[in-house]
Amino acid sequence: MSHRPLATMAATALAAGCLWFATAPEGEAASSTTLADGLNGPYLYLGWGDAPSPTKVMSATGITQFTLAFMLSDGTCTPKWDGERGLTGGTDAAAIKAIRKAGGDVTVSFGGAGGAKLGEKCGSAAALAAAYQKVVDAYDLGSIDIDIEGTEFTKSSVRKRVVGALKTVKAKNPDLKVYVTFDSGPEGPGTIGTDLVRRAAAKGLEVDGWAVMPFDFEQGETDMVAATKSAVKGLKDVVADAYGISSGAAYREVGFSTMNGVTDSDGETVTVAGFKAMVTYAKKHHLARVSLWSVNRDRSCAAGSEADECSGINQSKYAFTKTLATYTG
Template sequence: MHRKRIVSALSALSAAVVVSGALTAGAYATPSKHAAEGAAPTAAPSGLNGPYLYLGWGSPPKATSVMSATGIRQFTMAFMLSDGGCNPKWDGTRALTGGTDQSTINSIRSAGGDVTVSFGGWSGNKLGEKCSSAGALAGAYQKVVDAYKLKSIDIDIEATEVSNATVRQRVIDALKTTKTKNPGLKVYVTFGTTTTGPTADGKDLVKRGAAKGLDAEWAVMPFDFGGQGSVDMAAATKSAVDGLKNTVASEYKLSSDAAYRKVGFSSMNGHTDQAGEIVSVADFKSMVSYATSHHLSRVSFWSLNRDRKCGSGGGGDACSGIEQGTYDFTKVLAGYNG
């Protein structure tokens, strides 16, 4: 079950399946044995390769243990939602600061890593909808940026938040304000896709972003392709990102090479929510190789919680449902340097 269908303590499972994605200080230290064995790594752009870590259900792994086991230094913490109004809370219920989420972030940073905070996901109350104006939404984003002194944020815009044109414009306007106030902040906008490129809503987001002059990185979620049966997920991912690149190049008037450097993807490890869709470790290696050849601005997957085997059958909240070693996907992702 991926981020689009999360069942948190207070939210119910959504059964909707859409075209796709029906689902982010200073140089890093060298905390792990992997880093210690070689030269000290240079700091990667914030949000470049952080797998999603969700503390709302199941048995989330200890982040610092994952760092030691894999060499990963970045995490995308999910999800920042509305408390019912225009106030950000983890999962819409846990306080912005002072709880498990903050202690996890503190431990990651103490070990030499850093985080991207992801807003949205499939279920729950979205700030983009609950905040009544772009100014109020920008204020909510800023509250989180300030609370954690963030270098990057991920707007995982899905479901009714992405399907409403008014809300799409509100999000773009709010991100423009946030980016203006925090010029060094990396802003990632993540949304669903078809096998050949963004949905109409995704294309519209990019178009509105370009019209607003928003400096953002754009990422698609290439899975849950709407009942197409067995899909070559590596090939579909590459085709989807190529389509996103074409959209970004067209709307921002960029060369193909420059557009590739402004786009990325977030996959799903193992069984997706769609029957017949399986992302193997080999598939993910192929995807990351493709990302390296085009210098994509972001590669991630949902989720670190699932990066372990659970025997035969489909995956779930806490496992991938395929034969794999613990943290195999994270180990692959840790090697991505843009």
């Protein structure tokens, strides 16, 4: 399961050369009026899926934060959008500037399902921390999301490197909000996810939120609300045990990122009503983070539309994002 387009992935988009660009003067995106805390920023991917204007989404929904995806490796330990677009002068920097000018802010997400991961291409925790820091400094970020998937997630040595790098980044930027997002089963993290949390706790890494992706279970799940609740509860139990904290405190350190509409897995659909129930659950437990994949898909499908561009269900435009905007912790 993953944060990814249904029909295409970042690597496919790169190979096809189908990314669009805008121009912004170097360094302008670093000017910020407010720093995002990452609490309710839906994922927005500017590299595919007829990406909507973030400022128009803000005006239509009341959302003020976005999680911009994805920061990847260019084949070395150098961070670039989709592994290709530079940190300044392009689409992404222009979008950040526009969002901030409109009174909002962004969380930058590292990783995702496709492309080369910095956690693997950077040869040490120190080098990886420097790559994270480069992005934090470029945009004067208030929060980052590590969407750890694929072999970056499954390789023990890389998980260790990510934990070490994040500990360095948190020490250097004590006010920076750091979230870690990863796959889950219906009952919570599996062996690998549990190891990641326990490894972080053992190393003294305090993140601001652990978030599961409770979808793509490959089990024909039909009650996605129940599956989301049980996955979050399972994560809460892991965090409580690893950090030696109460159940109530652990809920405030976990969260989830769902996939709006029809997911990649047969039999799974997250409806607008279902997402509203998930957000109500999050409010009850004061979860650290609630998000969705993605704003690009938050609309019904027109004839000939790719699934990357729509939810696959009958819905009003931006219905999921409007609901997410009501989440204040």
